[in-house]
Amino acid sequence: MRPLIGITAGEVRDATRPDSITVQGQGYTYIDAIVRAGGLPIILPITTNKIVLRQIYERVDGLLLAGGNDLNPKLYREKAYPTTTDFSDERDATEIQLAKWALEEPKSILAICRGMQLINVLHGGTLYQELSVDLPTASDHMVSTKLKNNFHLAHELIIEPSSRLVKILGATKVYANSHHHQAIKKLGKDLIVSAKTVDGVIEAIEGTHQSYLIGVQAHPESLEKEVEPRWQKMFASFVEAASQ
Ligand SMILES: [Mn+2]
Numbered sequence: 190m191r192p193l194i195g196i197t198a199g200e201v202r203d204a205t206r207p208d209s210i211t212v213q214g215q216g217y218t219y220i221d222a223i224v225r226a227g228g229l230p231i232i233l234p235i236t237t238n239k240i241v242l243r244q245i246y247e248r249v250d251g252l253l254l255a256g257g258n259d260l261n262p263k264l265y266r267e268k269a270y271p272t273t274t275d276f277s278d279e280r281d282a283t284e285i286q287l288a289k290w291a292l293e294e295p296k297s298i299l300a301i302c303r304g305m306q307l308i309n310v311l312h313g314g315t316l317y318q319e320l321s322v323d324l325p326t327a328s329d330h331m332v333s334t335k336l337k338n339n340f341h342l343a344h345e346l347i348i349e350p351s352s353r354l355v356k357i358l359g360a361t362k363v364y365a366n367s368h369h370h371q372a373i374k375k376l377g378k379d380l381i382v383s384a385k386t387v388d389g390v391i392e393a394i395e396g397t398h399q400s401y402l403i404g405v406q407a408h409p410e411s412l413e414k415e416v417e418p419r420w421q422k423m424f425a426s427f428v429e430a431a432s433q
Contacts, residue, residue: 192432194228195249196220197284197304198235199257200277215255218339219301222410223253226424228431235283242283246290251297251401251431254284254304256408259371262318265310270318272370285311295400297430299423302369305394305404312377320372320390327388330406333366339411343367346392346407352383353395354403357426364417365392365407372406401430 198213215232223230231249236242246252261276262269264285269276284307291298292311300308306316317323320330333341342364348355355361363384373391376382383403384393396402409420 191227191229192250192428193248194223194230194251194253194428194431195233195245195287196223196230196253197255197280197287198232199255200235200280216410218408218410219253219255222413222421222424223428225414225421226428228428233283233287235277235280237279237282239286242286243290246287249296251299251427252287252291253427254288254298254300254307256302256304256368258303259318260303260306260310260316262316265315267315267318270322272319272322281307292400292402295398295402297401297427297433298396298403299427300402300404301410302406302408305406306371306373308402308404309373309377309380309394312380314373314377314380315375317372317374320370323374324372324388324390327372327390328386330367330372330386330390331370334368339366339368339408340416341366342412342416343407344386346384346386348384348393349382352381352393354383354393354423357403357422358419359422360419363419364412365405365409366411367406368408369406401427403427 201212203209220230258275392406394404413420
């Protein structure tokens, strides 16, 4: 049997229909990347019922913390900027609980975009709420979103030679898209920075312990099929680690 990879759900709202019920779901790209990497993808629902969540958690072999909306800044003891919007306390609470269990056990974790920010906050780190305000020297990290292009190669990541990521990808530089207006400010405890862009923005992190914990700020699940296939190795390494 292939390992079962739980992908956290996002919330999708139909703004044109105020009466519509919020949908839980996740993009095809995450599902397809896990299928290609040899895993069995399953979308984990947002629920505040801890017993239900725990029983779902126990069935999965690996946890993929997906991208999405901003985290509630109260999680890192800050008030929300006007541009920090659309946060969901239910989604935050669900993912924090899943990540805590997976870190304790440990189970393999791959954390993408918002997921990487959540891992950092969970380790006591903080975020720049708005890069254009808090780090004006940085390049535009919303460039791929503005171009409406998930396959856009926005910038090169410079990968730390001693990192796990460099061994996995077999490269010290790799291209990525950029869909984030927030980024890691203070790095959390027991984490290392494994990649940055030339402007100093943290683009990947990993855990210092033996267990598999990798976070990336970009959306490599949109690139791994053909645009930057080196990212396939990261998904494959995650699925492989989850199968152990
Ligand atoms: Mn970026």
